[in-house]
Amino acid sequence: MNKHLQTMIALLIGLVVFAGAALFMLAGHHGALPATAAPAPSATAVPAKAVPVDSTRCIAQTEWMRAHHMQVLNQWRFDSVRHGNRSYVTRDGRRFDKSLNTCLGCHNSNPMFCFMCHQYANVKPTCWNCHISPMESTK
Amino acid sequence: MNQDRRDFLRKAGVGALAGLGAAAGLFPLFALEKTDMAALSDTPVPGRIRWGMLVDTRKCREGCNECVVRCHHDHNVPDFGKSKSEIKWIWKSGYEQAFPSASKQFQNPEIERRQVLTLCNHCAEPPCTRACPTEATFRRWDGIVSMDYHRCIGCRFCMAACPYGSRSFNWQDPRPAVKELSPTYPTRERGVVEKCNFCSERLVKGQLPACVESCAEKALLFGDLNDPKSEIRTMLASNQTMQRKPELGTLPSVFYII
Numbered sequence: 322m323n324k325h326l327q328t329m330i331a332l333l334i335g336l337v338v339f340a341g342a343a344l345f346m347l348a349g350h351h352g353a354l355p356a357t358a359a360p361a362p363s364a365t366a367v368p369a370k371a372v373p374v375d376s377t378r379c380i381a382q383t384e385w386m387r388a389h390h391m392q393v394l395n396q397w398r399f400d401s402v403r404h405g406n407r408s409y410v411t412r413d414g415r416r417f418d419k420s421l422n423t424c425l426g427c428h429n430s431n432p433m434f435c436f437m438c439h440q441y442a443n444v445k446p447t448c449w450n451c452h453i454s455p456m457e458s459t460k
Numbered sequence: 461m462n463q464d465r466r467d468f469l470r471k472a473g474v475g476a477l478a479g480l481g482a483a484a485g486l487f488p489l490f491a492l493e494k495t496d497m498a499a500l501s502d503t504p505v506p507g508r509i510r511w512g513m514l515v516d517t518r519k520c521r522e523g524c525n526e527c528v529v530r531c532h533h534d535h536n537v538p539d540f541g542k543s544k545s546e547i548k549w550i551w552k553s554g555y556e557q558a559f560p561s562a563s564k565q566f567q568n569p570e571i572e573r574r575q576v577l578t579l580c581n582h583c584a585e586p587p588c589t590r591a592c593p594t595e596a597t598f599r600r601w602d603g604i605v606s607m608d609y610h611r612c613i614g615c616r617f618c619m620a621a622c623p624y625g626s627r628s629f630n631w632q633d634p635r636p637a638v639k640e641l642s643p644t645y646p647t648r649e650r651g652v653v654e655k656c657n658f659c660s661e662r663l664v665k666g667q668l669p670a671c672v673e674s675c676a677e678k679a680l681l682f683g684d685l686n687d688p689k690s691e692i693r694t695m696l697a698s699n700q701t702m703q704r705k706p707e708l709g710t711l712p713s714v715f716y717i718i
Contacts, residue, residue, distance in 0.1 A: 331468050335475025343479075402608050405601050407664065408502040450635075451609060451646040458643045 379427070380411050387438070391446075394421065421452060429455045510584070510603035511658055512685035512713035513672070514692050514701065515577050519679035522575065527671035527680065528552070531656075534670045536647040538630070538637030547628040549656040550579040550671055558716075561707055571718060577680075579671075580605060580626040580656035581704060581712030591621035597653075603685070603713060604658045614651035623708055627655045685713060 379386055380393070397419035400406040409417045417423050428434045432455040439446060448454070531537070531550045538547050556564065558576040586605045589597050596611035597618055619627045633650045641647075645661060648654050659669035667673070672680040683692030692715075701715040 328471055331471030332475035332478070335472035335477075336479045338472065339476040339479035398608075398610065402606065403598070404503055406503040447649075450649040453641065453643050453646060457641070 378415075380409065380415075380417055390424075394424075397421075421448075425455060425458075429458065432456045504601045506601040507603075508686065509601075510685040510713060511582065511663070512603070512683065512692055512715065513579075513658075513669075514681040514683075514695055514715045514717065516679045516681070516717045517574055517576055518717060519677045520575070520577060521677055521679075524677075525552070526674050526676065527577065530670050530674035533640060534642050534659075535645050535657075536634075536638045536642050537654075538634035538647075539639060540632065540637050545631045547630065547634065547654060549628075549654070550577065552576065553578045558704060559702060561705060562702065574718075576716065577671075578624065578626075578704070579714065580658070581624055581710065581714045582656075582658055584711035584713065585709060587621040587623065587708075587710060588618035588627065591617040593617065597655075600660070602663075604660055605655075606657055606660060607653070607655060609646075609648055609652050609654070612652040614653065616653060618653055623705055623710065624712075627653050629653050 381389075386393075397409065401419040407419045409419045411417070434455060435448075436454075436456065449457075528550050532539070532548075535549060537549055540546065552575040555562075555572050555574045555576055558578050564572065582603060582605045584599075584603065586597075586599055589595075589599055589605060592598075593615060594611045594613055596609070596613070597605065597607050600606045614629070616629055619629060630648055630650050630652055635647050635649075638647055659667075659671075662669060668682055669680075672682045681692050681695060683690040685692060685696075687693065695717075696715060699717050701717055703712045703715055706712075
């Protein structure tokens with residue numbers, strides 16, 4: 322066996338190990354965002370300033386939002402209240418104001434939106450102790 | 461095989477790196493994330509702006525409570541009807557209560573009887589934020605002393621620390637005591653302290669504070685104290701003004717023309 326062949330075999334094994342690790346990482350994204358390349362943001366899709374509610378799509382996929390909306394809200398509160406960073410850019414380049422009002426801008430349309438799921442999951446978040454819930458604001 | 465372990469590992473590592481390089485070229489997801497400069501510039505520079513207010517007590521009409529009513533309506537401030545559990549963001553005090561250390565000897569009786577508009581002073585050296593054990597209250601990047609009601613545990617250290625009585629405690633659930641619910645602003649809940657926020661929810665939309673906007677006499681002037689060319693700084697430079705309890709060193713951002 323010559324030296325070159327040995328080197329090639331070692332390189333190939335390294336490649337296979339890398340490919341395996343990469344595939345493992347991709348396979349680990351259960352219910353999270355699919356690991357596909359996001360479409361390049363087009364110039365027209367990015368408004369100059371953060372816009373609150375003008376959107377037909379949510380900031381992320383439904384599945385991901387179902388699992389992570391509380392972390393998003395916590396992070397948004399921290400960024401906007403503590404540091405004044407109010408602009409959230411999605412993976413595909415859309416901008417949103419980091420505010421609960423951004424969420425309610427769309428999800429207000431169904432007053433039961435929050436409650437149905439929370440009741441089913443038997444979770445009792447304290448949001449509506451202070452914030453005006455969609456049930457109250459659309460009364 | 462006449463290749464040692466070290467040699468093999470080295471070559472395998474190079475192979476893995478080559479794979480990463482190829483993957484980065486093939487799939488943009490593997491490439492290192494680009495720094496989004498636009499997102500970074502959205503965060504304001506701390507200390508660049510310092511919001512302040514100038515209250516012209518000469519213009520403030522006696523018996524007028526327009527600013528108080530407007531503020532308390534817009535921010536869903538409850539009215540429990542008892543002075544003991546009163547919640548106030550902005551209110552009127554007597555001259556002596558507002559400026560207890562100011563000289564009163566042979567003072568103009570008209571001035572002594574004057575009602576002075578008082579609110580949180582948004583101090584540059586706020587004693588309340590130092591007393592807060594949970595950092596629920598803190599001095600913002602623009603000089604506003606802000607509250608994060610989510611973090612308030614109701615210990616009332618800040619109320620003890622504030623020399624101006626600008627903070628109120630919710631002994632009961634405030635929601636039923638809000639007469640007319642303003643849907644654009646949340647209420648508070650039982651067991652938290654609340655105070656004036658200099659209308660930070662309006663400032664972010666580029667609007668003036670509600671009290672300033674509601675004043676028909678234009679007795680309130682709001683602006684950036686750090687900008688020497690701002691209207692408030694011009695007024696401060698050309699008028700004799702007072703701060704409340706300046707001897708405490710809290711450096712209030714609310715100034716008064718007497």
